[in-house]
Amino acid sequence: xxxxxxxxxxxxxxxxxxxxxxxxxxxxxxxxxxxxxxxxxxxxxxxxxxxxxxxxxxxxxxxxxxxxxxxxxxxxxxxxxxxxxxxxxxxxxxxxxxxxxxxxxxxxxxxxxxxxxxxxxxxxxxxxxxxxxxxxxxxxxxxxxxxxxxxxxxxxxxxxxxxxxxxxxxxxxxxxxxxxxxxxxxxxxxxxxxxxxxxxxxxxxxxxxxxxxxxxxxxxxxxxxxxxxxxxxxxxxxxxxxxxxxxxxxxxxxxxxxxxxxxxxxxxxxxxxxxxxxxxxxxxxxxxxxxxxxxxxxxxxxxxxxxxxxxxxxxxxxxxxxxxxxxxxxxxxxxxxxxxxxxxxxxxxxxxxxxxxxxxxxxxxxxxxxxxxxxxxxxxxxxxxxxxxxxxxxxxxxxxxxxxxxxxxxxxxxxxxxxxxxxxxxxxxxxxxxxxxxxxxxxxxxxxxxxxx
Amino acid sequence: xxxxxxxxxxxxxxxxxxxxxxxxxxxxxxxxxxxxxxxxxxxxxxxxxxxxxxxxxxxxxxxxxxxxxxxxxxxxxxxxxxxxxxxxxxxxxxxxxxxxxxxxxxxxxxxxxxxxxxxxxxxxxxxxxxxxxxxxxxxxxxxxxxxxxxxxxxxxxxxxxxxxxxxxxxxxxxxxxxxxxxxxxxxxxxxxxxxxxxxxxxxxxxxxxxxxxxxxxxxxxxxxxxxxxxxxxxxxxxxxxxxxxxxxxxxxxxxxxxxxxxxxxxxxxxxxxxxxxxxxxxxxxxxxxxxxxxxxxxxxxxxxxxxxxxxxxxxxxxxxxxxxxxxxxxxxxxxxxxxxxxxxxxxxxxxxxxxxxxxxxxxxxxxxxxxxxxxxxxxxxxxxxxxxxxxxxxxxxxxxxxxxxxxxxxxxxxxxxxxxxxxxxxxxxxxxxxxxxxxxxxxxxxxxxxxxx
Numbered sequence: 001x002x003x004x005x006x007x008x009x010x011x012x013x014x015x016x017x018x019x020x021x022x023x024x025x026x027x028x029x030x031x032x033x034x035x036x037x038x039x040x041x042x043x044x045x046x047x048x049x050x051x052x053x054x055x056x057x058x059x060x061x062x063x064x065x066x067x068x069x070x071x072x073x074x075x076x077x078x079x080x081x082x083x084x085x086x087x088x089x090x091x092x093x094x095x096x097x098x099x100x101x102x103x104x105x106x107x108x109x110x111x112x113x114x115x116x117x118x119x120x121x122x123x124x125x126x127x128x129x130x131x132x133x134x135x136x137x138x139x140x141x142x143x144x145x146x147x148x149x150x151x152x153x154x155x156x157x158x159x160x161x162x163x164x165x166x167x168x169x170x171x172x173x174x175x176x177x178x179x180x181x182x183x184x185x186x187x188x189x190x191x192x193x194x195x196x197x198x199x200x201x202x203x204x205x206x207x208x209x210x211x212x213x214x215x216x217x218x219x220x221x222x223x224x225x226x227x228x229x230x231x232x233x234x235x236x237x238x239x240x241x242x243x244x245x246x247x248x249x250x251x252x253x254x255x256x257x258x259x260x261x262x263x264x265x266x267x268x269x270x271x272x273x274x275x276x277x278x279x280x281x282x283x284x285x286x287x288x289x290x291x292x293x294x295x296x297x298x299x300x301x302x303x304x305x306x307x308x309x310x311x312x313x314x315x316x317x318x319x320x321x322x323x324x325x326x327x328x329x330x331x332x333x334x335x336x337x338x339x340x341x342x343x344x345x346x347x348x349x350x351x352x353x354x355x356x357x358x359x360x361x362x363x364x365x366x367x368x369x370x371x372x373x374x375x376x377x378x379x380x381x382x383x384x385x386x387x388x389x390x391x392x393x394x395x396x397x398x399x400x401x402x403x404x405x406x407x408x409x410x411x412x413x414x415x416x417x418x419x420x421x422x423x424x425x426x427x428x429x430x431x432x433x434x435x436x437x438x439x440x441x442x443x444x445x446x447x448x449x450x451x452x453x
Numbered sequence: 454x455x456x457x458x459x460x461x462x463x464x465x466x467x468x469x470x471x472x473x474x475x476x477x478x479x480x481x482x483x484x485x486x487x488x489x490x491x492x493x494x495x496x497x498x499x500x501x502x503x504x505x506x507x508x509x510x511x512x513x514x515x516x517x518x519x520x521x522x523x524x525x526x527x528x529x530x531x532x533x534x535x536x537x538x539x540x541x542x543x544x545x546x547x548x549x550x551x552x553x554x555x556x557x558x559x560x561x562x563x564x565x566x567x568x569x570x571x572x573x574x575x576x577x578x579x580x581x582x583x584x585x586x587x588x589x590x591x592x593x594x595x596x597x598x599x600x601x602x603x604x605x606x607x608x609x610x611x612x613x614x615x616x617x618x619x620x621x622x623x624x625x626x627x628x629x630x631x632x633x634x635x636x637x638x639x640x641x642x643x644x645x646x647x648x649x650x651x652x653x654x655x656x657x658x659x660x661x662x663x664x665x666x667x668x669x670x671x672x673x674x675x676x677x678x679x680x681x682x683x684x685x686x687x688x689x690x691x692x693x694x695x696x697x698x699x700x701x702x703x704x705x706x707x708x709x710x711x712x713x714x715x716x717x718x719x720x721x722x723x724x725x726x727x728x729x730x731x732x733x734x735x736x737x738x739x740x741x742x743x744x745x746x747x748x749x750x751x752x753x754x755x756x757x758x759x760x761x762x763x764x765x766x767x768x769x770x771x772x773x774x775x776x777x778x779x780x781x782x783x784x785x786x787x788x789x790x791x792x793x794x795x796x797x798x799x800x801x802x803x804x805x806x807x808x809x810x811x812x813x814x815x816x817x818x819x820x821x822x823x824x825x826x827x828x829x830x831x832x833x834x835x836x837x838x839x840x841x842x843x844x845x846x847x848x849x850x851x852x853x854x855x856x857x858x859x860x861x862x863x864x865x866x867x868x869x870x871x872x873x874x875x876x877x878x879x880x881x882x883x884x885x886x887x888x889x890x891x892x893x894x895x896x897x898x899x900x901x902x903x904x905x906x
Binding site for chain 2: 022027099100104144145147148149150161162163164165166167168169172173175176214216242279280281282306307308309310311312313314316317318321344355383384385386387388413414415416417418419435436437438
């Protein structure tokens with residue numbers, strides 16, 4: 001389904017604008033202005049004349065120009081009438097923010113809306129939706145003010161979230177952690193466009209490299225599996241499913257009007273469709289980052305290089321726990337490293353450069369591992385607290401990473417000094433983590449994805 | 454065992470001071486000066502006369518004053534001689550930072566050190582130790598410069614870490630995240646004082662409310678279990694064990710010279726001793742924070758209050774996953790809330806105040822749950838992005854939290870705006886989390902601890 005106009009519309013009508021700065025229509029208008037949206041904006045409300053010095057039309061049909069997208073924020077009971085107006089105006093795409101339908105027990109009203117959308121061949125995101133955000137076109141239907149939630153920069157990750165609240169948490173986190181995003185869609189009750197339609201669209205979307213999906217229920221399981229199988233061949237799809245436990249289902253139902261279905265059924269379907277599943281929002285971000293930034297992995301043998309023995313061991317534990325393999329260096333690499341490194345360095349399950357490690361020791365060890373066919377993934381563990389590590393380590397890692405020979409993942413745990421160095425690497429497109437356990441679980445997602453390709 | 458002088462010594466000799474500012478002895482001296490340590494410092498090195506304008510003694514026996522603690526940083530082969538000097542000087546406590554003993558294959562040298570320590574009745578933290586830090590006395594034997602790793606503020610959490618590298622990661626994180634700590638000990642090879650001795654000491658220590666232990670191996674299992682059982686009755690003990698998988702053992706052995714032992718044996722021992730186990734450093738901190746700050750829980754029935762339905766559901770899932778229970782409100786509470794709250798609020802498995810929630814709605818809901826005997830723990834989920842939540846929510850939560858009726862845990866996910874409000878609550882002693890999953894796993898640790906008391 002072509003959903004392009006939801007993100008790239010050049011003319012938008014906000015139907016349900018209000019003078020009251022706390023009302024949703026007003027907030028959306030402000031956000032579109034503040035986001036520097038380049039298209040034409042039109043405001044509609046039968047009772048208003050002007051909002052923020054801009055003309056307000058009584059009806060969308062009073063507007064002479066063509067409208068590519070309508071954002072509807074009127075009260076629920078008026079929605080059917082507004083859709084008729086949109087149909088008459090030949091508007092083909094609407095986002096309905098309004099709530100008070102199936103999720104509040106008003107199935108009849110939602111059915112009426114659905115019927116009208118079908119009759120006029122209108123594509124609809126909603127009802128009960130937070131709407132859409134496109135970091136490239138700056139089309140922004142989210143009613144959250146920018147002082148409370150900044151908007152993310154441009155990048156390759158797109159998010160689909162059924163839930164509005166999880167959606168805004170996701171977009172706010174993405175901004176804070178400087179992840180570049182492409183598109184965000186929170187689609188609410190899925191009255192006519194559902195998760196599968198959006199997933200299929202993002203699969204084809206050139207601005208989207210990675211897709212993250214937060215679901216509560218799935219409307220049509222067969223359709224979803226079919227689409228997911230197709231899309232996961234094109235790009236990584238990471239899925240988080242809320243309301244996955246049977247006890248939670250009654251809440252999920254009241255929240256979106258769809259049954260959530262049982263845990264096992266979902267997990268099996270996700271696996272069958274090659275989706276990357278996690279039950280943690282935090283992990284969803286980590287998986288998206290590693291898959292977006294890192295060179296594809298060719299296998300699951302991980303080589304750790306560390307300047308802290310105990311620190312390295314904590315990652316080894318996680319490698320075993322995640323069913324990854326500890327790399328066994330080629331004999332040549334081993335003896336060459338033994339010659340080049342200082343006496344306090346030890347090489348067994350990991351390369352422990354010890355607290356005597358210099359940046360140059362890392363250089364020697366990284367280069368050897370990149371050239372060793374027994375190593376698939378390099379996990380660099382660096383405690384920057386130890387004085388002998390100087391800032392030349394940043395260029396060393398960046399240079400090797402730019403060669404794109406093997407995935408290089410860096411983990412560093414600490415405070416301000418550590419964090420500044422971590423961020424410097426991130427800015428140079430090196431993937432970094434704060435904790436060994438999250439680095440390893442993310443490597444697992446990376447390795448699994450490429451092993452199935 | 455009385456280890457008080459390791460933390461409260463009024464006179465310290467640094468044996469192995471160097472003019473070279475990158476050498477360990479020099480770094481420790483600088484840190485003690487910069488930490489504003491109030492006791493007397495003496496420097497010892499047979500070949501130096503002055504370091505940073507301070508007199509250097511050729512031998513510790515040339516010092517006239519009594520020395521309560523010696524910090525030893527000389528090369529390994531000289532350590533036995535230095536211990537004899539300390540014995541002659543009647544020094545009863547030494548921290549040996551020097552490495553190059555059992556962990557590097559020099560068992561003989563370590564045995565010699567052990568024998569000498571016994572002969573002179575000297576208590577020793579080390580060999581191969583990072584040493585100690587006391588946030589109250591400012592005694593600081595860590596050789597990490599302060600510009601690379603700030604030191605944490607005063608508080609109630611004490612850390613024991615066998616591994617130096619994990620130890621410094623822990624202390625650096627504690628500082629960054631503003632956790633107050635009491636004592637930190639990284640004890641290396643445990644030549645005569647081991648993890649059990651330190652645990653026992655911290656159990657009695659009045660400045661320590663919570664104990665966190667990072668272990669790789671345990672020297673004497675029976676002794677450890679006996680001490681752990683005793684101490685865990687006095688205060689919460691959280692344990693993280695590195696090298697827990699059999700495949701990792703050979704690395705653990707080369708790192709500390711002790712066998713790590715098998716996973717199941719350890720887990721059983723921890724459980725038997727009522728220790729709180731986690732395999733994640735991140736969780737260790739979360740557990741310590743919640744146990745330090747929160748009112749004791751009387752049961753495992755959790756009531757969620759949220760302004761985002763999907764956001765609430767993600768926590769419900771985690772409640773089930775963690776074997777906690779979803780609270781079922783008393784009928785009276787239910788009908789009273791129905792009367793007081795607005796129409797869009799729904800009450801089932803959770804109290805969903807919806808995006809129309811105001812700070813006052815939270816006040817109504819919190820008060821009702823505090824007075825409902827069917828509720829043991831309150832989990833407040835607040836998306837501050839939604840404009841109707843104003844900053845009065847901070848005082849509302851702080852006031853209820855100060856009543857100490859039931860544990861109140863707040864989770865908020867988002868960016869800068871959200872984080873500022875989160876930090877304000879933390880400063881007022883309210884416990885907060887960034888992600889629903891970490892809030893719930895921490896509540897699990899809290900509930901489990903008090904259910905066993």
